[in-house]
Amino acid sequence: MGKPTGFLDYERQTSRELSPRARIKDFKEFHVPLSKEQQQLQGARCMACGVPFCQSGQMIGSMVSGCPLNNLIPEWNDLVYHGNWEAAYARLSKTNCFPEFTARVCPALCEAACTCSLNGEPVSTKENERAIIENAFLAGLVKPQPPKVRTGKRVAIAGSGPAGLAAAYYLNRRGHSVTVYERSDRPGGLLRYGIPNMKLEKDVVDRRIELMKAEGVEFVLNTDIGADVKAEKLLRDYDRVLLACGASNPRDIKVPGRESKGIYFAVDFLSSVTKSLMDSGLEDQRYVPVKGKKVLVIGGGDTGNDCVGTSVRLGAASVLQLEMMPKLPDERAENNPWPQWPRVCKTDYGQQEAAAVFGHDPRVYQTTVTEFIADKKGNVCKARLVKLESKKDEKTGRMVMAPREGTEEVVDADLVLIAAGFLGSQKYVTDAFRVEVNERTNVKTEQDKYQTSVKNVFTAGDMRRGQSLVVWAIREGREAAKAVDESLMGYTNL
Template sequence: MGKPTGFMDYSRQTAEAAAPRERIKNFNEFHIPLSKEEQQIQAARCMACGVPFCQSGMELMGMTSGCPLHNLVPEWNDLVYTGNWEQAYNRLAKTNNFPEFTSRVCPALCEAACTCGHYGDAVSVKENEHGIIENAYEQGFARPKPPKVRTGKKVAVIGSGPAGLAAADQLNKRGHQVTVYEREDRIGGLLMYGIPNMKLEKHVIDRKVNIMREEGVEFITGANVGKDVKTAKLLKEYDRIILACGAKNPRDIKAPGRDAKGIYFAVDFLSATTKSLLDSDLRDNKYISAKGKKVVIIGGGDTGNDCVGTSIRHGASSVTQLEMMPKAPDQRADNNPWPQWPKVCKTDYGQEEAIALFGHDPRMYQTTVKEFLKDKNGKLCGLITVKLENRQDEKTGRMVMAEAPGSEQKLEADLVLIAAGFLGTEKYVADAFGIALNERTNVKTEPESYETNVKHVFAAGDMRRGQSLVVWAIREGREVARAVDESLMGYTNLGA
């Protein structure tokens, strides 16, 4: 373990964030990492628990507790504490292909399950992970390591998000020849165009992709499989195919006036901003601008918060975020004990920036849209909101969120961003391969299996499990790689 009394001797410390009014001036990452010495002190707080819930990745009350990748957290915390940074990287890389991504965008399920967090402050696991991987790049520990032997087997991976990249990385390490097809102009999937730059700068993705390229993975961009690239050709050329195309069908808001000009899906808003930022530093104006606009964001999750932060950086005149559910408690409720995921109110970076800029939290809880208002030219000019209350459904007996009578309110808006989640895979890809979908419009596979109804075609990530976290996508990518490797070779020695 780290220092036996470390959790008592040292207080939790994390990277300092730039002040909200300063960081909104650009789209750069805004946390200042701890020094190596400070990081080693933080690692000393790890107790190497007899039962390390941080790496359990188990389901409790329908929520994940601990890391789904089963990262060897106490082991590499101890190695950081003792200054053995190279071995710490080796232990981290054993279970996680992309700590440079998870240490930036993962909600830290490990920390929520940390035993220290039961009565005090959790170990700064995510910060330690970031320190390990960035030091590994600086010191050359993360350099390219091409496989010494090739199997002669060819695998196509469709989609370059975290699931597709993880599968490609694992199978390439095994010695198979892997080609990744991506329909966008850059590799990374939603890591590239769905997550804003201030959370994950894109050179971080490029850095890892370039290493994978040097290790032998081939990447083809601008390749829309199922439209521009024929599936029959892929099935003929490759021994196995993995579909990792994500779940990009956005959930819509069906309300009168939905056809008003000025209503966009959040994913389109975020993607266009990032592409324009990378292409021209926003000078080409090929994005949906929030400058000077009254922005209303429908949805209270991470994507909604990203829209808040992005709109503020554009120069929005006001930002309002609508959440259907009630405000979560500030502290754990009695019916939400550790090590369950804490269902508490989180004020994220975008909301912090809105508070600093506009003087109040942008969120309106238990509120949804009843009608979109438009002017005589069909342009959005506002919306009618309605409050929701928890009520028992007369037919099913279940508690549902229903409209509160007489709670309608008019809200000015000239830009609405719908961040209400995703419904499943885009059907044209499944149809092109003849893949069966389940009732949730995700790719259908047998339980604990990644193979589809089409022989030699596998699926993983959000396309199979539905909208989820980056860390789950990486796990699915690793597991589908095991399944593909076993189907090719008759056995597998790839780690899960």
């Protein structure tokens, strides 16, 4: 611990954000990092606690507290404080193969569990992580490390999202020959097409993909496993197959009028914008049109917020975001103590931008859609909404959100984006490999195991655990790589 009184001597500082009205002019990342000297003082705030919950990644009160990757956070915070950036990178890369991703898109479970947050502001661990990895790239510390010896074993990975990439990273470095199959035109999965550029610019993804290629990982694009390539062929050509295809089934809103034109799933909307942005800088106009439209976003999570921010950038006339659940408190409730994940209301970048442009927070709580109304041409033009209240279900005894009588209203909406989450793996893939699925249609494995019900077929990421965070997907990929390696070699040193 370099500065025992650092958390008293220095206030928490984070990167400067461009103002909402300035940043909506483009799709670029909008955080201006601290200088190295300022970031080092942020490292000094780490207390090197006797019990560092920040790196625990354990379940507390039915929620995860701390980093699922078990990053050695106090160690590299101390190294940042001392300006030993090379050693900090060495410690960070021991547990996290893609810190440039988590430092941008992770909700910072580590900071929520920081001891400093018990009675003050947490250490800016997420930005310390970003400073470490970006400095490592600038200093030439991040270099291809192809294995010196190949094992002669071949592994196919279906899906190039964070779980598939993490598994490929570790299995390749172990010496196995790894081929990653991706059904899209570019690798990255969720990182590429599920997360907008303003949160994760795609040259950051490309930079890592090029490193992995230089290390020997092969990427096969525009190839849909289970459709373009049969499961039997993969199992015949490879020693092991890892399914990391994500939780790709979007949850639908099944109400009258759903067939109206102008209603899209959020992932399709966001993907169309990102692809057009990469292909032509939006010049080809091959994305869902937004300009001048009254946008209704259904879903209050991160994806819903991304839809709000993207719609604002594309010139929406208005944006309304529906959230089924009640607004969370602004501060921790008594039944949600530290170091549990804080269940508090967060106003994210998209909501900030909508408020700046339209003069109010776009979110409406405890509200859902009961009907979509179309015009004579079949285009959605309005939506009927109803307020919800918490009631006990007489059959199950559980509390549910039920419509409140007399609260219906009709709002204008000529573009609807459904961001209601995902339901599990896609059936054509699981059917092709004949793997068992659970009641949520996630691929079934034993507790904390990655082997499926089919010999030599493994699974990881959202496809196994359901919709989750990028940091969890990386953890899943890392652990699945260990399981695959052990099954191939009889032991693992990953």
